[in-house]
Amino acid sequence: xxxIAIIPARYESVRFPGKSLVDICxxxxxxxxxxxxxxxxxxxxxxxxxxxxxxxxxxxxxGGHVRMTSAEHKTGTDRLAEVARxxxxxxxxxxxxxxxxxxxxxxxxxxxxxxxEPEVAIGxxxxxxxxxxxxxxxxxxxxxxxxxxxxxxFSRSPIPYIIRKRYAx
Numbered sequence: 692x693x694x695i696a697i698i699p700a701r702y703e704s705v706r707f708p709g710k711s712l713v714d715i716c717x718x719x720x721x722x723x724x725x726x727x728x729x730x731x732x733x734x735x736x737x738x739x740x741x742x743x744x745x746x747x748x749x750x751x752x753x754g755g756h757v758r759m760t761s762a763e764h765k766t767g768t769d770r771l772a773e774v775a776r777x778x779x780x781x782x783x784x785x786x787x788x789x790x791x792x793x794x795x796x797x798x799x800x801x802x803x804x805x806x807x808e809p810e811v812a813i814g815x816x817x818x819x820x821x822x823x824x825x826x827x828x829x830x831x832x833x834x835x836x837x838x839x840x841x842x843x844x845f846s847r848s849p850i851p852y853i854i855r856k857r858y859a860x
Contacts, residue, residue, distance in 0.1 A: 692806060695780040696734045696798070698724055699767030700788035702743035706830070707789075711746050715791055718753075721746060723791035725755045730795040733802050739788070740767075740774045782806065815842060 700711040700721050707713075711721040721739060728737050739750045742762040750757040758777075764770045768785065775783045782805050786798060801814045817834050825831050829847040836842055846852065 692781045693735050693779065694733050694782040694784065694802060694806070695778055696728050696731070696737045696784045696786050697771045697774055698728060698737065698739045698786045698788045699770040700739050700741045700743075700746050701767070701770070702741075702745055704789075711741075711743075711788055712749060719749050720791045721749060721788055722753050722755070724786065724788055724793065725750065725753070727791075727793050727795055728786045728798060731798045731802070733799060733806070734784070735780075737786075738774060740770045742770070817842075 702709055704710050712719045739757045740760050742760050747757050758774045760770045760773045771785050797816055801816055804811050804814055820826055826849045832845050833850045834842050834845050835850055
């Protein structure tokens with residue numbers, strides 16, 4: 692079974708422009724993500740998908756594989772899909788480009804069910820929110836799962852999100 696990881700990375704991030712190239716202990720963030728992802732023995736190949744030549748140059752400089760994509764994509768998933776359409780693979784894994792501390796074992800936790808249970812079409816990592824501040828942090832995605840542990844929906848807002856209506860008097 693051919694399993695490939697794709698790391699979408701863009702320079703023009705809304706919340707933190709240039710974050711893929713930010714230096715963390717002497718290496719750009721994208722290199723940390725690439726190296727940790729490459730430690731997963733299940734991957735036949737790891738590819739960075741980007742629309743920015745600065746990111747392309749950095750990835751090539753550390754010996755990584757990179758594919759240029761359209762600058763018109765609105766999401767990393769769109770960027771990943773463009774590259775995935777050109778590949779011959781049984782499983783494509785989307786590894787977030789802004790997770791420099793991701794552990795290879797965590798990535799494997801997502802991939803194994805896809806290999807072992809062909810009816811599983813998609814997977815994602817999650818963990819219990821331990822700190823109340825995280826509930827209100829829009830940088831932390833929340834998920835609601837059903838009794839079978841299948842994701843029902845995701846949100847950057849607290850779940851449930853309570854809308855407070857203001858009524859004119």
